[in-house]
Amino acid sequence: MRNAAGLMLASLVAAFVIAGVWFWTATPRGNLTPPQAISAAKLPPAAPAKAGAPRDDIEVTGAIPEKPAIAPQPVKAACANPDALGVSRVVEIDTTGGPGFGFEHFKQLDFLADKEVVLTFDDGPWPANTPAVLKALADECTKAVFFPIGKHATYHPEILRQVAAAGHTIGAHTWSHANLNSKKITEQQAKDEIEKGYSAVKLALGTAPAPFFRFPELQHGPAAMAYLGTRNVAMFSCDADSFDFKAKDAAQIINTVMTKMDKLGKGIILMHDFQKHTAEALPALLRRLKAGGYKIVLMKAKTTFQTLPEYDEALVKDMKLPATSLRPVNSVVQTVSQ
Numbered sequence: 439m440r441n442a443a444g445l446m447l448a449s450l451v452a453a454f455v456i457a458g459v460w461f462w463t464a465t466p467r468g469n470l471t472p473p474q475a476i477s478a479a480k481l482p483p484a485a486p487a488k489a490g491a492p493r494d495d496i497e498v499t500g501a502i503p504e505k506p507a508i509a510p511q512p513v514k515a516a517c518a519n520p521d522a523l524g525v526s527r528v529v530e531i532d533t534t535g536g537p538g539f540g541f542e543h544f545k546q547l548d549f550l551a552d553k554e555v556v557l558t559f560d561d562g563p564w565p566a567n568t569p570a571v572l573k574a575l576a577d578e579c580t581k582a583v584f585f586p587i588g589k590h591a592t593y594h595p596e597i598l599r600q601v602a603a604a605g606h607t608i609g610a611h612t613w614s615h616a617n618l619n620s621k622k623i624t625e626q627q628a629k630d631e632i633e634k635g636y637s638a639v640k641l642a643l644g645t646a647p648a649p650f651f652r653f654p655e656l657q658h659g660p661a662a663m664a665y666l667g668t669r670n671v672a673m674f675s676c677d678a679d680s681f682d683f684k685a686k687d688a689a690q691i692i693n694t695v696m697t698k699m700d701k702l703g704k705g706i707i708l709m710h711d712f713q714k715h716t717a718e719a720l721p722a723l724l725r726r727l728k729a730g731g732y733k734i735v736l737m738k739a740k741t742t743f744q745t746l747p748e749y750d751e752a753l754v755k756d757m758k759l760p761a762t763s764l765r766p767v768n769s770v771v772q773t774v775s776q
């Protein structure tokens with residue numbers, strides 16, 4: 439009996455080992471969480487960080503493993519410029535609960551390593567300037583996050599589609615660039631600005647944007663922040679504001695950005711693809727970042743923003759476009775007999 443039981447036990451162990459090996463080898467790796475994903479899930483809606491909070495209070499949820507379980511994938515297959523700035527790292531953001539990024543307002547998620555930079559551009563799409571920004575980024579084989587204004591997306595949808603086609607991340611920046619922290623704005627108006635902005639971007643792109651949002655003028659209205667939290671939208675402040683909209687020329691923008699980066703050592707840079715001087719500054723600015731040893735990180739979203747149908751439909755109606763344009767053909771036409 440003892441021998442038989444021992445044999446059975448050995449067989450069972452062997453079976454488990456074989457099953458385990460099969461499971462390991464058969465499990466599709468694609469389902470695994472990328473090693474550099476930032477899990478911001480289960481966080482409460484981001485609140486403005488208290489000024490002067492000590493650094494050791496920072497709750498780091500974006501842990502980056504020392505030894506990734508999966509070898510990092512090449513970010514881009516082909517780049518004609520051998521000395522390009524490129525993209526050193528792509529991070530995927532879980533926007534559940536509305537995490538905040540950018541130390542000017544949100545200090546909870548400190549995920550950038552020293553010399554890592556995220557490029558962000560607001561207020562487009564706009565003729566000439568946005569295409570010039572796209573060209574400068576393409577020449578350096580690098581990527582950025584764009585926060586277009588909804589109205590501008592309806593004026594120039596083809597330019598926004600160029601931004602998407604180049605592989606940049608696209609979020610939203612309200613419908614009309616309203617200050618969502620103004621006492622004059624109601625909670626309903628703030629919601630309308632947010633939702634209509636996203637619906638306009640989706641209408642221009644033909645696909646849903648990332649659940650990434652930047653408040654106009656970095657005016658973080660508490661009610662709007664709480665609303666974005668319920669919509670699982672990540673909020674973007676910045677670490678280095680270029681103040682490019684005030685700059686008298688391209689040189690001033692480059693100087694402002696490089697001075698701030700050299701002081702901070704890393705961070706999210708805020709610029710405007712809407713601004714002529716920014717488009718002019720970008721080629722030289724990207725070279726300066728490369729020469730300074732900075733590396734570009736691209737932030738992507740784990741999921742897309744789910745627009746609300748009533749806003750999609752209202753926008754189409756406002757623009758006097760055919761209402762069927764937002765519905766896929768298979769939801770309109772069904773073969774019932776053949």
Ligand SMILES: [Zn+2]
Binds near residue numbers: 560561654
């Ligand atoms: Zn703006």
